[in-house]
Amino acid sequence: MSDLAPLDESITLQQLDEDPYPIYQRLRNEAPVLRVKATGRTMLTKAEDTKYVKDNPELFSSDDPNTPMKRAFQAHTLMRKDGEAHMRERMAMAPAFSPKVIRTDWMPQYMRVAEEYVARLPRGEIVDLFPALSGPYAARGLGILLGIEEASDDDLQRWSQTLIDAAGNFGWRDEPFEKSDTANAEMNTLFDSLHERHLAEPNNSALSVMLNADDPIETMQIYSNIKIAIGGGINEPRDALNTILFGLLTNPDQLRQVKQQDDWERAFEEGIRWVAPDPGLVTAGDGGYGNPWFPYSEGRYGHDHSGQRQPGRGPL
Template sequence: MGVAFDPYGFHEVDADPYPVYARLREEAPVYRNEELDFWALSRHADVVGAFRDPGRFSSANGPLLERRAWGPQAQEAMSFIAMDPPRHTRMRRLVSRAFTPRRIADLEPRIREIARQHVAAALERGSFDLVADIAAPLPTDVISELVGVPEADRADVRRLADTALHREPGTREIGPDGVAALLELVGHFAAIVADRRRRRRDDLASALLDAAVDEEPLTDDEIIAFVHLLVGAGNETTTNLIGNAWYWAWRHPGQRAKAFAGRVPDWIEETLRYDTAAPLQLRTLTKDVELHGVPLPQGARIVLLPGAANRDPRAFERPEEFDIDRDTGRMATFGSGPHYCLGASLARLESRIVLEEMVGRLADFDLDPAAGRRPYSAYVRGFASLPMTATPR
């Protein structure tokens, strides 16, 4: 019997998708799912090649499989990750003027202050949920402050973002609750942009309004779509990166000792490779292509699997080992080419600070993954809940 891959098969795939990914790479590097109408690419060279070839592997219909989300309307919620050049080029250039590396770096003192608050409160209790009490609220607080979301609205924004990504077991489309959450999120961000248009503040929403220097400025709808993308994708990436890093360090005591001895950045990079928090993206073919002897027609929906690419033995030695000594420079986690993740540096910064604060305050800890749970989503991999106990120093 041949390999079968259903990204919505949560119990079969999400608990441990890597055996399926390995079979895809070896048995069906161009895999066809007739029911869901997609082809999947799992080998490192193919995934990275597609990321770097927007002329053939288009993002214009968005990165999501669901028919309600796939199509030209995807840009309304997914901003420039649902665009191709030259529209993508203009949008990314303008957004980058406001979302600068310096602006991100300047956040470090405030991120550390927020992290210390969450970590101290959790450790004081002794037993807590790593995700609910630390990994999820921190990026929500940071991105909300960066964007300009009022403090009273932040928990609701996080809830709505989670609801929009959640899929009920057995379902393959965004449900009514998810659609309602998306619309409510857009309402939150529209109110912020309208307020900043009347009165600028020291936040990203204001900076985006002033990003244009010698060209047409961003419209309100374009700013709202980018903020929606940042809040949704930014929260999920950091939350799952923190949870995955802590889980795999717990599972590998030898690697944990290295990580806890001052190598948090290496720990983060190997976690990004080993257990990719965003394991699936979609592209649409703009012309006929042949890969591995398989003809792919123009208009075909192509699922790219960076999570599979990151464990391809053609790209990494001993890819199934969690090893923070390895060179992770070729990983496909944040994409490649013109769509390389704009928020990668923020996710790394937030995760580094949280992990440093936890390592510096812990004398001992234990996890209970059996009591935890994973999110029901084809697009994020990590933990929705991860109970743990900790002894402070």
């Protein structure tokens, strides 16, 4: 049997939260596969390794019972399921995200929200786009898409961040879970109140298509799906928008080129390559690919936002 990955006891959760990139750079060079005691996970920081684990789900499973996500969401979410179980819950809301529905329903709505929210920005002064535009814009668009327009922008953003904080609470502190318990209760109450409207007036929103399905998934899994969308559907577009704006505004030559060529799609692609999310998986059985060996049920994180910054590598 190959050796286990080395164990690091010096890296802290605070360091990874405040500025992980110098750590990732060092690990890519010195220990690209490393067990980190503070996280209880094996960290993979090189592009080829993160790609390998994503391409081999039979060895690296999403079904990790030891992450804080189940406690945070009060549910075993589709993000921690594989195969048919994952696909059933994923496909339950897939009609809301079909290319046709995106084109006919959501694009006009998102454009309307964008025009409205940009128009209300103050003029002639410095503006913090994070709270003034990017966050509210992402929240309002998602609320419409999910069919929970009754939730305010502030509530959606608060719920999203609360779920993120609790799902990432690898230190298992009480406070993040107490906040997520409150958020879950608020969301469940709202979702309960929306059944009548969506059953009486079916539409293409995620909540409506799941409630009106011929063979609907369980109610709490419907709610879990909506919460997953809230947890990742605000911060991801918000941060992508901020990243792209920052990149263009600090590189005027690239901004000019994008404007001249009307090539905003490439700007988007570069923005999400530059700052990428990370998947978390667990080994489904003893195995590996050379060194090191991953024992059964070993949690690991493939740090795509490290691999994306690896010299000589393109998008993963």
